[in-house]
Amino acid sequence: xxxxxxxxxxxxxxxxxxxxxxxxxxxxxxxxxxxxxxxxxxxxxxxxxxxxxxxxxxxxxxxxxxxxxxxxxxxxxxxxxxxxxxxxxxxxxxxxxxxxxxxxxxxxxxxxxxxxxxxxxxxxxxxxxxxxxxxxxxxxxxxxxxxxxxxxxxxxxxxxxxxxxx
Numbered sequence: 611x612x613x614x615x616x617x618x619x620x621x622x623x624x625x626x627x628x629x630x631x632x633x634x635x636x637x638x639x640x641x642x643x644x645x646x647x648x649x650x651x652x653x654x655x656x657x658x659x660x661x662x663x664x665x666x667x668x669x670x671x672x673x674x675x676x677x678x679x680x681x682x683x684x685x686x687x688x689x690x691x692x693x694x695x696x697x698x699x700x701x702x703x704x705x706x707x708x709x710x711x712x713x714x715x716x717x718x719x720x721x722x723x724x725x726x727x728x729x730x731x732x733x734x735x736x737x738x739x740x741x742x743x744x745x746x747x748x749x750x751x752x753x754x755x756x757x758x759x760x761x762x763x764x765x766x767x768x769x770x771x772x773x774x775x776x
Contacts, residue, residue: 639668644695645677647763648738649753651689658683660761666697673698673773679765684758690750693767696737701774707731732771739769 643664647654661680666673675696700706707729729742741751756763 649689654687687753693739698773702772706771
């Protein structure tokens with residue numbers, strides 16, 4: 611890790627420059643990750659992915675993660691839907707959340723019903739992404755929402771969250 615200067619002092623007020631120094635102190639790090647559908651019950655299995663990509667960028671103590679998933683076949687699981695595979699856990703001591711149009715997006719071509727997942731979250735100390743349903747009648751989107759046919763379960767997502775210092 612190497613020191614990287616914070617933004618110019620005339621751009622932010624002094625108190626904010628001090629705060630930002632913690633987030634901008636390390637050189638950017640980035641890589642790919644392999645997102646996978648999972649659950650906290652019986653995980654979906656025998657999954658044939660036709661889209662499975664993930665990228666991440668770490669800037670200081672903030673991780674920015676993008677993913678894209680799609681399936682051609684799977685055996686539906688039970689429990690709450692998750693996406694796993696992120697390289698860092700949430701180190702912020704709070705739940706990091708994302709919403710449709712800001713931090714997570716489930717494509718309109720998905721086969722999810724009207725209660726498809728549109729909000730995502732990562733709890734403190736965890737690296738699994740969980741999902742809330744669009745209708746908010748219950749909090750968690752379940753793995754039973756995954757479709758079994760070809761060209762199904764399209765998901766595009768983005769979330770940013772704090773990580774613990776390494």
